[in-house]
Amino acid sequence: MALKIRLSRAGSKKRPVYRVVVADSRSPRDGRFIEKVGLFNPLLNKDNKDRVQLDQDNIKEWLSKGAKPTDKVAKILGAAGLIPMPAQGNNPKKAQPKKKAQERLAAAQEASAAAEAPVEEAPAAEEAPAAEEAPAAEEAPAAEEAPAEEVSAEEASAVEETPAEEAPSEEEKKGEDQAGDENK
Secondary structure (H helix, E strand, O other): OOEEEEEEEEEEOOEEEEEEEEEEOOOOOOOOOOEEEEEEOOOOOOOOOOOEEEOHHHHHHHHHOOOEEOHHHHHHHHHHOOOOOOOOOOOHHHHOOOHHHHHHHHHHHHHHHHHHHHHHHHHHHHHHHHHHHOOOOOHHHHHHHHHHHHHHHHHHHHHHHHHHHHOOOHHHHHHHHHHHHHHO
């Protein structure tokens, strides 16, 4: 027979009080038990002495016979000093984000790392040219002006072509208006 030290609910609706009982693991929660070894009232403050009442001698005896406490009872017994305090029972797998959310977080972290990387390199890049510009101050402006002129000529030709293609001429507009009047 597998013995458990567990809580059995008592009390009225929305006002629970739990008995700490030793029971067969196959019996129902509020059903048959072997011995009542304590009381737990969750409605009282944690510092109230009547919140947990335990028969420590009987509990030690049942633990020596092989009774296993449930998670909640193990926390209660650990706080009372009867057994070592159990590790946190938080289930980290349940609390983790699901697969798609983890992918989004990883992508966001990569994006933030990529955004931060150029910012870090930019100050170093600005310092190096400042040192180089002092000896070659005359050559740098001449080199910058030549590409600027070429780009401006290319942009000018592109700008001239774009409006002519997109905007119809005034004659075409008049022709469309006259054609529209004839169709009516």
